[in-house]
Amino acid sequence: MSAPLPLSLATGSAGALALAFGVGIGFGWCLERAGLGSASKLMGQFHLTDLAVFKVMFSAIVTAMLGLFWLSRVGVVDLSRVYVPETFVLPQLVGGLVFGAGMALAGLCPGTSCVAAATGRGDGFVVVGGFFAGVLMTALALPGMARFYQSGARGTLTLDSVLGLETGSLILVVVAAALAGFIVAEQVEQWKLRRLAELER
Amino acid sequence: MNARATARPYADPYLAGVGLGLVLLASFVLAGRGLGASGAFATAAATSVNAVAPSAVAGNPYFADHLAAGGPLRDWLVVEILGVIVGGFLSASLAGRLALRVERGAHTSLRERLGAAMAGGVLMGGGAVLARGCTSGQALTGGALLSVGAWLFIGTAFAAAYLVAFVTRRSWT
Numbered sequence: 001m002s003a004p005l006p007l008s009l010a011t012g013s014a015g016a017l018a019l020a021f022g023v024g025i026g027f028g029w030c031l032e033r034a035g036l037g038s039a040s041k042l043m044g045q046f047h048l049t050d051l052a053v054f055k056v057m058f059s060a061i062v063t064a065m066l067g068l069f070w071l072s073r074v075g076v077v078d079l080s081r082v083y084v085p086e087t088f089v090l091p092q093l094v095g096g097l098v099f100g101a102g103m104a105l106a107g108l109c110p111g112t113s114c115v116a117a118a119t120g121r122g123d124g125f126v127v128v129g130g131f132f133a134g135v136l137m138t139a140l141a142l143p144g145m146a147r148f149y150q151s152g153a154r155g156t157l158t159l160d161s162v163l164g165l166e167t168g169s170l171i172l173v174v175v176a177a178a179l180a181g182f183i184v185a186e187q188v189e190q191w192k193l194r195r196l197a198e199l200e201r
Numbered sequence: 202m203n204a205r206a207t208a209r210p211y212a213d214p215y216l217a218g219v220g221l222g223l224v225l226l227a228s229f230v231l232a233g234r235g236l237g238a239s240g241a242f243a244t245a246a247a248t249s250v251n252a253v254a255p256s257a258v259a260g261n262p263y264f265a266d267h268l269a270a271g272g273p274l275r276d277w278l279v280v281e282i283l284g285v286i287v288g289g290f291l292s293a294s295l296a297g298r299l300a301l302r303v304e305r306g307a308h309t310s311l312r313e314r315l316g317a318a319m320a321g322g323v324l325m326g327g328g329a330v331l332a333r334g335c336t337s338g339q340a341l342t343g344g345a346l347l348s349v350g351a352w353l354f355i356g357t358a359f360a361a362a363y364l365v366a367f368v369t370r371r372s373w374t
Contacts (some may be wrong), residue, residue: 011277029286032298064222098328099354101324104364106320114238116287118289123304135239156348161245
């Protein structure tokens with residue numbers, strides 16, 4: 001008995017591209033609804049005044065993670081046919097640092113900069129242009145740092161196998177951590193707003 | 202047209218997050234892959250380089266990997282990003298949130314803001330190439346799939362962002 005999903009769509013076929021377009025519309029819609037196309041709102045995450053980024057991201061991660069886990073449990077989805085991004089320890093640690101520094105300067109990430117540009121924000125347009133230039137320049141330089149780029153290659157590596165936990169147990173831990181994180185996030189926002197109000201007086 | 206006067210407030214972040222999670226889940230379940238943003242830019246870069254200097258693509262595995270057969274408009278991630286632009290535009294227009302503007306701090310000049318936006322974009326481009334993805338393809342997608350590399354990326358990206366945001370905090374006050 002094999003699970004019926006995911007669909008077997010040929011790369012570049014009309015069906016695959018229609019699905020890609022639909023997924024993109026949903027993605028852009030949700031980012032805009034959440035306000036993440038706005039750099040000033042997004043920066044609230046890092047100034048601790050508005051933790052919407054954390055709340056949106058972890059609600060999304062938990063929703064998709066739980067959905068996928070249960071749909072595979074009941075035999076609807078074949079997990080082995082869902083592509084898991086591969087782990088390259090060092091480039092992902094360093095890439096994260098460089099990316100994060102850029103995100104705080106830009107006030108947007110690549111996906112949200114597209115929404116920012118589409119909704120009339122000039123800063124979004126500039127971030128999109130800068131991101132394209134950064135991808136282009138770094139890709140041109142990659143052959144010169146091939147060893148670093150491939151370092152720490154671990155293939156498909158998931159947290160449950162590293163921690164020696166059952167997938168279901170780890171998912172429970174992640175959900176609990178996210179819920180605790182939401183409670184802390186609400187407290188942090190209240191504390192920050194009180195502090196700002198005190199400073200104004 | 203004064204969109205800002207009639208703009209409706211943003212949705213509850215938890216509700217929007219669950220919606221985003223359902224979109225991500227639909228992508229996993231139907232297409233067998235998650236969301237992405239930087240991949241579309243990689244394809245655009247590979248296509249541009251291929252048009253100017255095809256030999257540079259042949260000698261560069263990254264470009265070769267991202268050059269879509271049949272052109273960029275047959276590439277999953279490029280079409281997905283076109284959808285993101287349409288979806289974001291539709292959502293904002295229905296909520297009265299379309300307006301031409303540059304978001305910046307009250308004491309930040311236009312030049313400073315756009316300079317930071319450019320520099321931030323370039324740095325994110327470098328980071329996304331090294332990490333093989335960005336907030337969409339690594340953090341959201343890899344995060345939900347419990348990929349170790351994705352969680353390492355989330356950790357260092359947020360740590361660096363908090364540090365840089367603290368150092369540059371005056372630009373948003």
